[in-house]
Amino acid sequence: MAAPRSNREFIEACVKSGDAVRIKQEVDWENEAGAIVRRACELAAPAPFMEKIKDYPGFSYFGAPLSTYRRMAISMGMDPASSLPEIGREYVKRTNGEVVPPVLVDRKDAPCKENILKGADVDLCKLPVPLVHDGDGGRYVGTWHAVVTKHPVRGDVNWGMYRQMMWDSRTMSGAVFPFSDLGKALNDYYLPRGETCPFATAIGLSPLAAMAACAPSPIPEPELVGMLAGEPARLVKCETNDLEVPADAEIILEGEIFPDYKVEEGPFGEYTGYRTSPRDFRVTFRVNCITYRNNATMTISNMGVPQDEGQLLRSFSLGLELEKLLKSQGIPVTGVYMHPRSTHHMMIVGVKPTYSGVAQQIGQLAFGSKLGPWFHMVMVVDDQTDIYNWDEVYHAFCTRCHPENGIHIYRNAPGTPLYPFATPHERKYSIGSKVVFDCLWPTDWDRINDVPTLVSFKNVYPKDVQEKVTSNWTAYGYPPVK
Amino acid sequence: MNQWEVYVNDVKELAEDAEIELTIRTLNAGIHKYTYKRVRAQLSSDLKKHADQLQVRLGRGQLSNSRFSIKVLGEVQRMPAKYL
Numbered sequence: 001m002a003a004p005r006s007n008r009e010f011i012e013a014c015v016k017s018g019d020a021v022r023i024k025q026e027v028d029w030e031n032e033a034g035a036i037v038r039r040a041c042e043l044a045a046p047a048p049f050m051e052k053i054k055d056y057p058g059f060s061y062f063g064a065p066l067s068t069y070r071r072m073a074i075s076m077g078m079d080p081a082s083s084l085p086e087i088g089r090e091y092v093k094r095t096n097g098e099v100v101p102p103v104l105v106d107r108k109d110a111p112c113k114e115n116i117l118k119g120a121d122v123d124l125c126k127l128p129v130p131l132v133h134d135g136d137g138g139r140y141v142g143t144w145h146a147v148v149t150k151h152p153v154r155g156d157v158n159w160g161m162y163r164q165m166m167w168d169s170r171t172m173s174g175a176v177f178p179f180s181d182l183g184k185a186l187n188d189y190y191l192p193r194g195e196t197c198p199f200a201t202a203i204g205l206s207p208l209a210a211m212a213a214c215a216p217s218p219i220p221e222p223e224l225v226g227m228l229a230g231e232p233a234r235l236v237k238c239e240t241n242d243l244e245v246p247a248d249a250e251i252i253l254e255g256e257i258f259p260d261y262k263v264e265e266g267p268f269g270e271y272t273g274y275r276t277s278p279r280d281f282r283v284t285f286r287v288n289c290i291t292y293r294n295n296a297t298m299t300i301s302n303m304g305v306p307q308d309e310g311q312l313l314r315s316f317s318l319g320l321e322l323e324k325l326l327k328s329q330g331i332p333v334t335g336v337y338m339h340p341r342s343t344h345h346m347m348i349v350g351v352k353p354t355y356s357g358v359a360q361q362i363g364q365l366a367f368g369s370k371l372g373p374w375f376h377m378v379m380v381v382d383d384q385t386d387i388y389n390w391d392e393v394y395h396a397f398c399t400r401c402h403p404e405n406g407i408h409i410y411r412n413a414p415g416t417p418l419y420p421f422a423t424p425h426e427r428k429y430s431i432g433s434k435v436v437f438d439c440l441w442p443t444d445w446d447r448i449n450d451v452p453t454l455v456s457f458k459n460v461y462p463k464d465v466q467e468k469v470t471s472n473w474t475a476y477g478y479p480p481v482k
Numbered sequence: 483m484n485q486w487e488v489y490v491n492d493v494k495e496l497a498e499d500a501e502i503e504l505t506i507r508t509l510n511a512g513i514h515k516y517t518y519k520r521v522r523a524q525l526s527s528d529l530k531k532h533a534d535q536l537q538v539r540l541g542r543g544q545l546s547n548s549r550f551s552i553k554v555l556g557e558v559q560r561m562p563a564k565y566l
């Protein structure tokens with residue numbers, strides 16, 4: 001099965017496999033669409049494809065695009081029943097492979113150019129921008145999208161998923177964190193010079209393009225999409241600046257970021273499951289041109305309590321990128337996993353505990369890396385603990401982590417303004433605190449006399465007894481174990 | 483009559499019977515609902531005093547019980563002239 005090349009191919013594949021439902025009755029852009037997406041996330045239900053939107057004939061919505069591992073497998077062109085470790089291995093294989101550069105296509109071959117609004121015709125309200133959650137500070141244009149920019153000096157292209165609220169018909173305000181690639185370019189270059197930064201927002205991307213836009217990978221996103229998809233991403237030139245955008249995207253907004261003029265943004269329902277970050281003056285995007293496909297589909301991610309694509313996908317890619325980083329440093333890791341229900345706040349790292357201090361070394365590398373601001377807990381367990389099995393991890397944590405010697409706290413590290421536990425001051429300045437939970441037996445303990453023996457079916461009985469009991473299980477009168 | 487909404491951290495920010503600057507969004511039905519404007523305005527807790535109505539939301543989107551009537555005196559342009 002090939003990876004879907006566009007949002008449309010993805011919807012079709014999901015409908016076919018039972019992972020999306022077509023909603024034919026009219027849906028209101030104000031709250032109703034958002035509520036459907038939220039409920040679908042909380043029930044891990046199929047993704048809603050809403051074909052009729054109040055006030056917006058000809059447009060549709062696709063919500064919760066990647067909020068289940070099944071849909072993630074479909075987006076990679078894999079069997080929807082693939083397990084998480086299988087999807088993870090495939091992601092690592094593809095992203096460690098040959099770089100696949102994008103190709104530039106002619107405007108006539110780019111569906112995103114089917115309709116073009118410029119000058120006085122530009123009005124964001126002509127698009128079905130949803131009010132995602134009741135009480136949100138505005139209607140959010142960008143919830144599942146890519147903001148495309150190019151570094152003014154190095155020339156490298158960045159696609160980032162930074163939320164964008166409609167402020168008025170031509171203005172959006174967005175949360176671009178200072179440690180993100182775009183945040184750094186704005187603060188290092190554009191703000192001191194008072195220059196505007198050209199941008200394009202692409203909405204309704206192929207699922208792998210969206211995955212690339214929110215992946216914390218060092219590989220430039222247009223190449224990353226090609227590597228994930230196994231074929232080059234198709235890009236096309238913008239109408240009003242020289243950025244290149246995915247040709248098959250449903251909607252493109254072109255414009256400039258005004259680094260020295262800010263308007264209010266938020267509050268907004270966030271991936272932590274709360275509205276945490278306050279309304280504030282954030283980055284201002286001025287829209288100069290809108291292009292869109294006929295019968296365009298707007299994608300909606302509705303962030304809140306688990307589980308939505310913010311948690312699922314970011315946990316997935318943050319974990320795998322950390323695994324790559326730790327392996328590149330020669331750390332004897334056996335796996336890294338972030339449970340989506342941690343709202344990507346806890347890294348669980350499995351390691352062969354062959355030397356002392358390895359848990360702290362892992363914590364320092366993790367928190368000190370580009371990935372670090374996004375989580376504040378690292379839990380290190382040994383290679384006998386199944387990192388994907390929360391019961392085992394929790395047992396290791398509660399029994400092996402010494403309250404004094406096993407908990408290491410780091411203060412004044414980078415954090416996000418979205419941390420629900422952070423003080424208002426810490427949120428305002430993106431300051432974080434971090435903690436390592438070392439759940440390894442200390443290497444200076446005597447293996448025979450000091451380290452407790454795990455008392456489990458698998459660990460204390462001889463193999464032949466285990467086999468006898470397992471094979472006789474139903475004969476004893478128990479139902480079969482799945 | 484127009485319906486407007488404002489976000490504040492504290493309702494005390496909304497002084498009555500004085501000219502104040504506010505960022506308000508329209509709640510009038512239609513495709514432009516929820517778009518913002520920066521305005522000079524006068525407020526009153528007497529809901530009959532001005533024709534337009536203003537409802538209030540707090541820092542995390544909670545709807546406040548406080549309601550005002552509002553007279554929008556004019557739009558304020560905050561955008562630097564170089565971007566106009």
Ligand SMILES: Cc1cc2nc3c(=O)[nH]c(=O)nc-3n(C[C@H](O)[C@H](O)[C@H](O)COP(=O)(O)O)c2cc1C
Pocket residue numbers: 143144158159160161162163164174175176177179180181182183213214215216217301309310313314
């Ligand atoms: C649904 C969703 C919404 C996101 N919103 C934001 C946001 O508003 N601001 C932000 O800085 N990062 C946000 N992120 C995380 C970035 O997309 C992510 O860090 C991405 O890798 C961009 O990173 P970079 O600029 O560091 O390369 C979001 C991620 C997802 C999945």
